[in-house]
Amino acid sequence: MSDPKSQLLRGTLHVLILKTLAGGPHHGYAVASRIAERSEGVLGIEDGALYQALHRMQERGWVESEWGHSDMGKRAKFYRLTEDGRRRLRVETASWMKYSDAVMKVLQPAKT
Amino acid sequence: MSEEKKKLHRPITRSARQIMSEVEEEIAVHLEMREAELLGRGLNASEAREEALRQFGDMDGTREACYESDWRMERNVRRKEYLSQIWQDAVHGIRQLRRRPAFAAVAILTLAVGVGANTAVFSAADHVLLRPLPYRDPGRAVTLWETERSSGTRRDVASGNYLEWVERTTSFETLGLAEPWGYDLTGDGPPVAVQAWLVSAGFFESLGVEPMLGRIFLPEDHTADSRVVILSEGLWRRRYGADVSLVGRTIELDSEAATVVGVLPQGIKYPGDRDIWGPKTFAEWELTNRSSSYTFAMARLRPGVVVEEAQADLDRVAAALAEEYPRTNANTGVAIVPLEAQVLGNVRPALLVLLGAVALVLLIASANVATLLLARGLERERELGVRAALGAGQPRLVRQLVTESVVLAALGGGLGLMMAYLGVDALATLVPPELPRAENIAINGRVLLFAVLVSAFTALIFGLAPALRFSRPNLTLPLQGSSRAVTASRGRTRLYRALVISEIALALVLLIGAGLLVRSFQDLLDNDLGFVTEQRAVLQLFLWDQNPTPEQREQRVNEIEERFESTPGVDKVALTSALPFQPEKIDSDGSLTIEGKELPPGQDRRIYTTIVSGDYFEVMGIPLRAGRSFTTEDRMDSYPVAIINESGRRRYFPDEDPIGRRVTIGVMGAPLTREIVGVVGDVLPTTLESEPQPELFIPFSQSLSGHVSFVVRTDTDAAAMLPSLRAQIWQIDPDQSIYHAATVNDMISDTLVERRFHLVLLVSFSVIALLLAIIGIYGVMTFSTSRRTSEIGVRMAMGAKRTDVVTMILRDGIGLSVAGIALGIGGALLLTRFMVHMLYGVTPTDFTTFAAIALVMLIVSAAAAALPAYRAATADPLASLREE
Numbered sequence: 001m002s003d004p005k006s007q008l009l010r011g012t013l014h015v016l017i018l019k020t021l022a023g024g025p026h027h028g029y030a031v032a033s034r035i036a037e038r039s040e041g042v043l044g045i046e047d048g049a050l051y052q053a054l055h056r057m058q059e060r061g062w063v064e065s066e067w068g069h070s071d072m073g074k075r076a077k078f079y080r081l082t083e084d085g086r087r088r089l090r091v092e093t094a095s096w097m098k099y100s101d102a103v104m105k106v107l108q109p110a111k112t
Numbered sequence: 113m114s115e116e117k118k119k120l121h122r123p124i125t126r127s128a129r130q131i132m133s134e135v136e137e138e139i140a141v142h143l144e145m146r147e148a149e150l151l152g153r154g155l156n157a158s159e160a161r162e163e164a165l166r167q168f169g170d171m172d173g174t175r176e177a178c179y180e181s182d183w184r185m186e187r188n189v190r191r192k193e194y195l196s197q198i199w200q201d202a203v204h205g206i207r208q209l210r211r212r213p214a215f216a217a218v219a220i221l222t223l224a225v226g227v228g229a230n231t232a233v234f235s236a237a238d239h240v241l242l243r244p245l246p247y248r249d250p251g252r253a254v255t256l257w258e259t260e261r262s263s264g265t266r267r268d269v270a271s272g273n274y275l276e277w278v279e280r281t282t283s284f285e286t287l288g289l290a291e292p293w294g295y296d297l298t299g300d301g302p303p304v305a306v307q308a309w310l311v312s313a314g315f316f317e318s319l320g321v322e323p324m325l326g327r328i329f330l331p332e333d334h335t336a337d338s339r340v341v342i343l344s345e346g347l348w349r350r351r352y353g354a355d356v357s358l359v360g361r362t363i364e365l366d367s368e369a370a371t372v373v374g375v376l377p378q379g380i381k382y383p384g385d386r387d388i389w390g391p392k393t394f395a396e397w398e399l400t401n402r403s404s405s406y407t408f409a410m411a412r413l414r415p416g417v418v419v420e421e422a423q424a425d426l427d428r429v430a431a432a433l434a435e436e437y438p439r440t441n442a443n444t445g446v447a448i449v450p451l452e453a454q455v456l457g458n459v460r461p462a463l464l465v466l467l468g469a470v471a472l473v474l475l476i477a478s479a480n481v482a483t484l485l486l487a488r489g490l491e492r493e494r495e496l497g498v499r500a501a502l503g504a505g506q507p508r509l510v511r512q513l514v515t516e517s518v519v520l521a522a523l524g525g526g527l528g529l530m531m532a533y534l535g536v537d538a539l540a541t542l543v544p545p546e547l548p549r550a551e552n553i554a555i556n557g558r559v560l561l562f563a564v565l566v567s568a569f570t571a572l573i574f575g576l577a578p579a580l581r582f583s584r585p586n587l588t589l590p591l592q593g594s595s596r597a598v599t600a601s602r603g604r605t606r607l608y609r610a611l612v613i614s615e616i617a618l619a620l621v622l623l624i625g626a627g628l629l630v631r632s633f634q635d636l637l638d639n640d641l642g643f644v645t646e647q648r649a650v651l652q653l654f655l656w657d658q659n660p661t662p663e664q665r666e667q668r669v670n671e672i673e674e675r676f677e678s679t680p681g682v683d684k685v686a687l688t689s690a691l692p693f694q695p696e697k698i699d700s701d702g703s704l705t706i707e708g709k710e711l712p713p714g715q716d717r718r719i720y721t722t723i724v725s726g727d728y729f730e731v732m733g734i735p736l737r738a739g740r741s742f743t744t745e746d747r748m749d750s751y752p753v754a755i756i757n758e759s760g761r762r763r764y765f766p767d768e769d770p771i772g773r774r775v776t777i778g779v780m781g782a783p784l785t786r787e788i789v790g791v792v793g794d795v796l797p798t799t800l801e802s803e804p805q806p807e808l809f810i811p812f813s814q815s816l817s818g819h820v821s822f823v824v825r826t827d828t829d830a831a832a833m834l835p836s837l838r839a840q841i842w843q844i845d846p847d848q849s850i851y852h853a854a855t856v857n858d859m860i861s862d863t864l865v866e867r868r869f870h871l872v873l874l875v876s877f878s879v880i881a882l883l884l885a886i887i888g889i890y891g892v893m894t895f896s897t898s899r900r901t902s903e904i905g906v907r908m909a910m911g912a913k914r915t916d917v918v919t920m921i922l923r924d925g926i927g928l929s930v931a932g933i934a935l936g937i938g939g940a941l942l943l944t945r946f947m948v949h950m951l952y953g954v955t956p957t958d959f960t961t962f963a964a965i966a967l968v969m970l971i972v973s974a975a976a977a978a979l980p981a982y983r984a985a986t987a988d989p990l991a992s993l994r995e996e
Contacts, residue, residue, distance in 0.1 A: 028138065029145040046169030047142060055135075055181035067134075074145075077138045 013045065013053045014062075015096060018081065018089040021063060025080035027070060028054060054079055062088050125190055128183060135178045143168065197508075198515060205516035212488070216520070218887055219484050223524025223567045225880055226477030228531025230563040233470045233873070235532070236463075236539050248320035253451035254419065255382065256287075256409040256426070261445045262716050269409040271394060272402040273433065273444065277409070278314075280429045283422035284411040288315025290383050291392055291407045294654055296849040297351070299364030303849035305654065306347070309383065310392035318412040319382070319451075326359035326374030333373075333391040340391060341365065342374040347387035366657045367847075382455050383408035402433070402440040403703040410451065423448045440703050443716050461949045462870050468943070469622055469877040474563065476618045476884045478570040481524075483611045483888050485517070485575050487895035510576065517575030521568035528567070532560060609928060612892045616932025617939055619878070619885035620969050624940040625947060626878035627961040628954055629871045635953030636867070641860070642795030642804065643692065644733030647683075648856040649830040650691055651837055652821040658848055662748075662816035668844070669812070669820065675840045676824055681833055683825040686732070687725035689817045692795045693859050694852075706764060707774035707785070719760055720797070720807040721777060723817045728809075729755075729792050731825045739771045739790030742811040752814055754786040758794045760806035777808065786810065799863045801952055823856075830855040870950055882972065885932075889976040893925050897984040904984050914985040921984060925977025926970070933966050 020026065020034050032050050035043065057063045062085035070076045081089070126134075143164050150160035165171065209216035247253055257266040258273060269289065278287045293308040316328040324345060333340050341363075343352075352358050362369040365388070376389065413422055426446040433441040496509060659665045669687060676685045704717040711717060726742035729735075737758065746753050754775065761770050776785045786808075794804035812820070826833045834853050841848055854862075897904070904917055944956035954961065 027141070029142050032142075033149075047146065047167050048169035048171060048174035051139065051142070052174050052177040052181075055178040059181040059185045070145075074141065075137075076141050076145075077134070 012096070013049065014057060015089065015092040016043075016045075017050070017053055017057065018062065018085055018092065021079055021081045021085070022089055025066075025068075025078045027068075027076040027078050029076070031079070057085070061085075125193070126186055131182045131186060132179055135175055135182065138178075139168075139171075139175065197511070201512045201515035202519055204512065205519040208516060209519065215484060215488060216523075218891070219481055219520055219571075220524045220527060222477050222480045222484070222884060222887065223521060223571070224527035224531055225884070226474045226481075226567050227525050227528025227560070227563040228535055229877065229880065230470050230474045230566075231528070231532035231560045232535030232539055233466055234563075235536055235560075247451070248322065250320065250452055251450070252285075252413040252415070253318060253320050254411055254413060254422065255449045255451055255454045256411055257447045257449065258405055259445040259447045260716055260718065261443045266447055266449075267718075268405040269407050270402050270405045270440075271398040271407055272400045273441070274407065274409050275394070275399060276402075276433055277426065277429055277446070280432070281422075281425050283414060283417045283425040284318075285414050286314040286317040287409065287411040288312050288318040289392065289407045289409045290315055292384075292386075293390065294851060295365045295388055295390075296367075296654070296657060297363070297365060298367045298847070303847055305849040305851040306388050307384075307386040308341075308388035308390055309386050310390045312392040312394075315392075315410065318410045319380070320412065321376060321380060323374035324377040325356060326372070328374060329391045334393050335391075336393050338391055338393075339365075339368065339370045340373045341370045342376055342389040343372055344376055344380070344385070344387045344389075345378045346385075348375045382410070382451060402437055402444075419448055419450060439705075439717075461946065462866075465625070465947050465950060466870070466873055466877075468946070469625065469874055472618045472622050473877050473881055473884075474566060476615050476881050476888075478566065479611045479615045479618070480884050480888045480891075481520075481567070481570050482573070483608050483615075484891055485571065486608050486611075487891060489513075489575070513575050514572060517571040518568070520575070521564070521571040524567060524571075525564045528563065529560065532563075608892055608895075612888050612928050613932040613935060615885045615888040616929055616969065616973060617935035619881040620933055620936025620965065621939045621943055622874070622878040622881040623965045623969065624936070624962060625944060626871075626874040627965045628944060628947060628951055628956065628958060629874050631954045631958060631961055632950070632952040633864075633867060633871055636800040636864070639796065639800050641692070641800075642734060642793055643856075645856045645860060647826045647828065647830050648732070649824045649826060649833055649837060650821050650852070650854060650856055650859065651824070651834075651841070651850055652694070652819075652852040653841070653848060654819055654851060655848075656819070658845055665816045666813070669816075671844055672822065672841060675844060676822065676837060679833075679836060679840060681827050681836075683827050684727060684731050685825075686728040686730070686823045687812050688728050688821050688823060689723035689812075689819055691821050691823065691856070691859070692797050693799070693856075693863055694821070703777065703783070704764070705776045707776070709773075711764075716763075718806070719764075719777065720805055721810060722807060723810050723812050723815050723820075725812045728823065731823050732795075734795060735793040737791040737793060738769075739788070741790055742809075742813070744813075746811045747813055748816075750814075752784055752786040753789045753811060755790040755792055755809040756788050757792050757804070757807040757809075759804045760808060761791050763806050775808070800860070821852075830857070867950075882969075885969075886972060886976045889925060889928065889973050890979065892928075893921065893977045894980040894983075896924070897921055897980045901984070917985040918978075918981045921981035922974060922977055925981070926974050929970055929973035929977075932973075933969055936969070937962060937966060 016035050017031055020031050020038075026034070028047075028051055031054070032045065032047050035045060035050075054063065054065075058065055058079070061082060063079045064082055065077050065079050067075060068078045143161075146164040146167060147157075147160045150163050151157065155163060168174070256269060256274075256277065258269050259266055271289065271291075274287070274289050281287075289312040290309040291311075293310045295306050295308050296303040297306050311329070313329065313331055313334050316323075321328075323342065325348075326342070328342065329340065332338070343358075348354060348358065358372050359374060360371070362371050364370070370390075411422075413419070423446075426448060430441070430444060430446045434444065499512075500509060655665045655668055659668045673685050673687070676682050704719050705711070724742070726744070726746075729741055739755070741755065742753065756764075756770055756775075764770070764775075765773065770788045770791060773788050774785050775788060776783050792809070796802050797805050797807070822837075824830070824833065824837060834855070838850060838853055841850060908914075908917065940962065941957060948956050
């Protein structure tokens, strides 16, 4: 976890998971694959970190979990957003947008 | 959605091990899926395994973190679950209580009384008894008294004797003396008479009291022309608004300036709580006055000297004095009483008795709650059985019952707290002011806690009893409806019978104690005072300051007398230096001699002297037994005369006619010979308990005292006359202060304050105890008859008459009562002896009281059993059988 890239990502991991689960309940592996897929592998999140984040979010009441069966008929633990989680997602998304806008504004003139 | 949510919600708790294995499983599932994906991309099994682990990263850290997260969450869930269960139990408990309002009300009230009464009285006792006096090293402070050797009675101290003790003893660090005094606070507004003490050098040091402000007296303050005073905290606060800068300023006393040098703290109860303290200087005659006793002496023991050593020291001095001054001191001894015993002596036994009473009430209350809960628990066995059978575990049942008991205890305790606050306020107004530290009694937190714990503990123990029965797995028994035995089970029946019997016994002890006090009070009030109290008012004046010469005083007295007699509603007026029952009463003289009669050595020569006008005996209704009363012929220039009372005649002239005999006494100065012209009846001198004492009356016209009381016989109610009498005095002299104005009845009633206080408290306690015991009997009889409904039904179906049923149940109740009464009488025989100081005219084992109270108890408990008996007998026998 000393990798600076992952350090940066740590704070954003929650919002990524929330976003992913907004589409419906998923087990941990599915969440990991979806984030990798969407970000085209750039973010390179360790699976362990993802699970730690899921459990911490569950403790905070943003997600709930339940054992169920995957598409392949395998037993797996599914996570889904709670009402709190949905609210959290809206707040985090908004602040992320603002943040990245600001960063872009700083970067663009330097580019020209 | 909400359905789904409920499913996801997890009510079932998980253990730590479960959580761990779930975390393991989740990670294993993940790795399996990742490997499957990697295999699909063409890696071989071991490469896929390695890659999956690499992508996972910190395996141990993740496992740990996930487990910890889950465990924290689990704990929260559990806590919430637990709280909600408790809440459910509490709600259930309150619902149960509301379903049985009578049971709830009685149980709560019982607890409240136990907690409230206990806390209030114990707070007072703790405050008065258990805290040390506000004196430095109080163990070394002692009070000194003269004693009459022949009888051993204690009396105040003559200044000459005190000065000899100062001179000749070696046991004391300091000695001091206080003389009762009075000042008029003048200057602003009408004069106010203030009680005061004049204290000698060494007095405050002996008491061990530090001034709150300023200083105590210095040696140079004790000179004839010094005008310095120390005020009490009370006067300083009331009259001077607690002004700190008062010290060093002057106030006006008897129309002269006096400098305030200090303020004493609250609670100086010895020799008495008075408002002004002045420096005492000894007049010439006081230096050798060994017979006229009117001062209070005290001393501080040298470190290491014990009371017995000091007593021996004083005895030695007293023996020497008896030898040197046989005329005055032959019969004079000295007694030493530790200050603590002196101040608390009269109070302690009474308060201990009250504490005992409170403890009994608390016991009765606990027993009552226990019976109620036991009876209730038996009733509820079926409900609990159902719950147990439906799967409620024993812990849950226990918790439910505990919560119910706690709800009960909380409600009872809360109400008790309110009662304690009210009770403490009531006590504070009721407490006689002579009690030390009576002014700021407050609820004592420790006591309250103790009482609450005792009650809560009782509620818990007996509330739990039914739950513990279900620790045995025999759940079916209570479910078999008619398995209810025809008679209640032996063991438990015996337990609650024992509880009721002890309640009756305890209540009986209290009632007997109260009964003895009531009898004492009656006996006291029946005492023949020797004078008439109705329609008599008394106004006490100090004439000295306004009328310094005897001629002025005589004129002023005549003026006032005339004024009074011409006031409508006044029948007759008389004058005296001190009325019976006035605490600062009378001078006594220990050096009586009789002309032509040699009193045997060691014979007590003490006689009280009172100065009265000729009409005094008539106005007071004191009968003249022989000779004549004083007349206008008895003047300053005629031969000095005196009248003796019956007690004096019996002691000094046992077989002779005292009329015409001449006696010599020295009152406040040079001895004077007087001829006895009359004999009057005895009066009780100080309190209703006191015995008549030898007394010599001297005509006012031959001893123009400055300290006079006018006794006014009125046509109607004396109290209504007081304002107009007061106004008459101020019309004559607006600067004349009135020391005391009251009806003679009130004056006597004031001496009963303490006794009345004990009486009221103990009677209230015993009434409470009686009520609780009635509730107990009633509750148990109701319960046990309801348990016997089927038995009664069978009996009646078999032809038993209603009267038979009533008799059967009544006999049962009376049996309990008789057992309780027998036990109670035994307890009372053991305990009432501690009340001996509080009794008057009855012995602690007074048969009448015991018998009367036992009879009352028997009747009351029979009545308490009668209602359930009647109810059972009038019930339809078939219905009571069907109930099964």
